[in-house]
Amino acid sequence: MLGLSRRQAEILAFLRERDATEHAPTLDEVCAALGLRSRGSLHKHVRALQAAGLVRAGVNGRGLQLCDPDADPEDTLPVLGRIAAGQPIEAIDQQQHLAVPSILRGRGQSYVLQVDGDSMIDEGILDGDWVVVEHRDVARNGELVVALVDDENATLKRFQLDGVEVVLHPANAAYEPQRYPADRVQIQGVVVGQMRRY
Template sequence: MLTRKQHDLLTFINNRLGVEGVSPSFEEMKEALQLKSKSGVHRLINALEERAFIRRLPNRARALEVLRMPDIAPVASAPAPSSVIHADFSRPRVREAANDVIEVPLHGRIAAGLPMEAMESDRSLSVPAALLGPGDHYALEVSGDSMIDAGIFDGDYALVRRCETARDGDIIVALVDNTEATLKYLQHEKGMIRLDPANPAYEPQRYLPSRVRVQGKLAGLLRRYH
């Protein structure tokens, strides 16, 4: 039997996967459940994983898969947070296999380290449609190791959904000074934009908001093995 918080988090993750095809960030989960810190999210994730309700997908950023939904109501009677969207999850969600392949524009390389120029290209990348949710997408080849703790490695292909806004905790393509692009976690800090790496060997990068443009959010990753 799940606690109310465990049930609410599982519902929130399942709903987000159904709508966007990607699991929410830890920051979004913290806000949805009105928790004080991300450590509380980690504990809930671990508890759900131990009970085989979810599993983490290796080598992919923000990759959680819902294995099943509970058959009975959660314990406790506290109301669920308003940001959790409720639906009928009495039966596990089953996704149909998608064998379609989509040609996605491949716009050069992007730094997962120090910012570098993101070059335009006339190449494309064949991507299984099941990896992409709604919206317009493009791909970038990752260069560098500053996002390795998020499961993003040098030589990976980042699949990016075009957008101009993002929430704190999202992994974004940030264009700095209209010339250099980098793949980092987004954070707002005291009137500044902070771009956080996922590797303790690198320092966060701070910029005035006028210097940074969001050009997309990470939607998935492709990795080739040679």
């Protein structure tokens, strides 16, 4: 990992050590272990680490846990196909692979989809862009997800869980947010990166 300050390296080392064994430590616990007295200060470092490419695995926002960044040294990810709002993912038969910089990659298994259509235009995702998707079946509020509705339609939307309902927000003023009972929506992945060629 590039460009860490001394303190940041310390924190990273501590998390690496702690990671495998016990429960994910809270900010306060890490503070105590490193002799800090302010959560705020530690959090600043953690944010710096994330900016440097570290990925955090939060169970539900709690605990500091790394998702092993040196898991996948492979440079390329498969391009699974194209995704358009309201259509099933159109698979590309002849599987391509695309080089994806490590900082754009997720922690677990990831793949690349090419975006078809303008449904995410207000989020800066244009027709033809590639999105890097981390394969997951849960998402947090506000994340950009690949969601499958009724086992039929795959869409790229911003995710929001509202009680027992899932709200899928398109990022285009021309389209409306869609509400579904949670059991009709299946998360297929979360967008962690994006690329475009001019």
